[in-house]
Amino acid sequence: MILGVLVIAILVLLCLRVPVAISMLLPSLVYVACSQDITLGVALQQTVGSVDSFPLLAVPLFIMTGYLSNAGGLADRLFRMLLILFKRIPGNLGFVNVFSSLMFSWMSGAAIADAAGLGSVLVPAMKKRGYDEKFALGLTGASSLIGPIMPPSIPAIVYAVSAGVSVGALFFAGVLPALVLTSILCIFVYRDARKNPLREEAITQSTPVTEAILSALPVLLTPVIILGGILGGIFTPTEAAAAAVMWVLILSVFYQSLSVKSFRGVLVKTATTTGSIMLIVAAAGLFGWVIAREQGPQAVTQAMLQFTDNPIVFLLLINVVLLITGMILEPVAGLLITVPVLLPAAIEFGIDPLHLGIVMILNLVLGLLTPPVGLVLYVLSSVTGSSVQTVTRGTVPFLIPLLITLLIITFVPAFSLWLPGLLSK
Secondary structure (H helix, E strand, C coil), X not given: CHHXXXXXXXXXXXXXCCCHHHHHHHXXXXXXXXXXXXXXXXXXXXXXXXXXXXXXXXXXXXXXXXXXXXXXXXXXXXXXXXXXXHCCCCCHHHHXXXXXXXXXXXXXXXXXXXXXXXHHHHHHHHHHCCCCHHHHHHHHHHHHCCCCCCCXXXXXXXXXXXXXXXXXXXXXXXXXXXXXXXXHHHHHHHHHHHHCCCCCCXXXXXXXHHHXXXXXXXXXXXXXXXXXXXXXXXXXXXXXXXXXXXXXXXXHHHCCCCCHHHHHHHHHHHHXXXXXXXXXXXXXXXXXXXXXXXXXXXXXXXXXXXXXXXXXXXXXXXXXXXHHHHHHCCHHHHHHHHHHHHHHHXXXXXXXXXXXXXXXXXXXXHHHHCCCCCHHHHHHHHHHCCCHHHHHHHHHHHHHHHHHHHHHHHHCCHHHHHHHHHHCC
């Protein structure tokens, strides 16, 4: 009964457009105030304790890496290299779009940064070469979702902390799913190129291939530093994030592409983004404690076991629940609310927490392309000048490859578990 009231209260506050952190915090504080055996000190301890985590220090550092890559012109070097590599291939700008997102995800881990940084360049370029505006917008939005899956992923860090699993293992669990999504998007790009063979796509880049690769090579060392450092036991994920910031900053200064004004902007954006995430984490810490105190996870587990004992049916159910959740909550908030409830049930069904993490992240990031939250829709609208309605119509066809990827990752756990298992031996 109490759990139901809390959930309804949060939904009502969200419908009233109250910020997510406050929507979780207010009902939790009312619960504490009405409980005779809970002091305010306990509530404060749960709230502050949820952000008192060393792995969470990686969040602002990876966010800063992404913003620095954009402001320092490092993403542009990757973009120019890809233009050279794909210039003779039909559908070249479509492939450049997808692989730009893949490479940028190695430094950012956030769909919003990808959509903002690449959307302003790629969408106008594709329109100029004869691509349909909605196709260009939809592909850019869909490819931006590679970021939250491929390491270093911000949602992966949040899930790992919430679920108590290794951040490094979850990073590696996301590699193959991200490549699956990349491959399926490339198939759609190839299909579009076959349907439009007369489209003018000549790219007038005269830079030699070797020169383009050498120009981007130092930038490509960023994921090597992050993943190689973690795999080699040199860094923890948090230390790898700090090393990535230093490397990207050194490159930006060396190339003289980062002004003092731009650097101040990076710091402000990093602080703003980190602050909003950490407020949600703190509020979710108290809300999760309230749920646990009311035995919410046990109730959900029992309800699921009474409904079905089939893991496949359970996975279908959580996909539906998470897809709906992603439509009304951004991924970090969605994870912090649902992980404490769904993880115990998943373990009862024999589902590996790493596999569950990738499934949950992929489900929730799909909400970035669906109204009413749909943050990527608004970002693309802002940086391209297209209306939100046009962006939304453009993304609808690309829900097909995204859902295909979701089904593959959900029902073939090996895509999530093979690489972490291999590297742990």
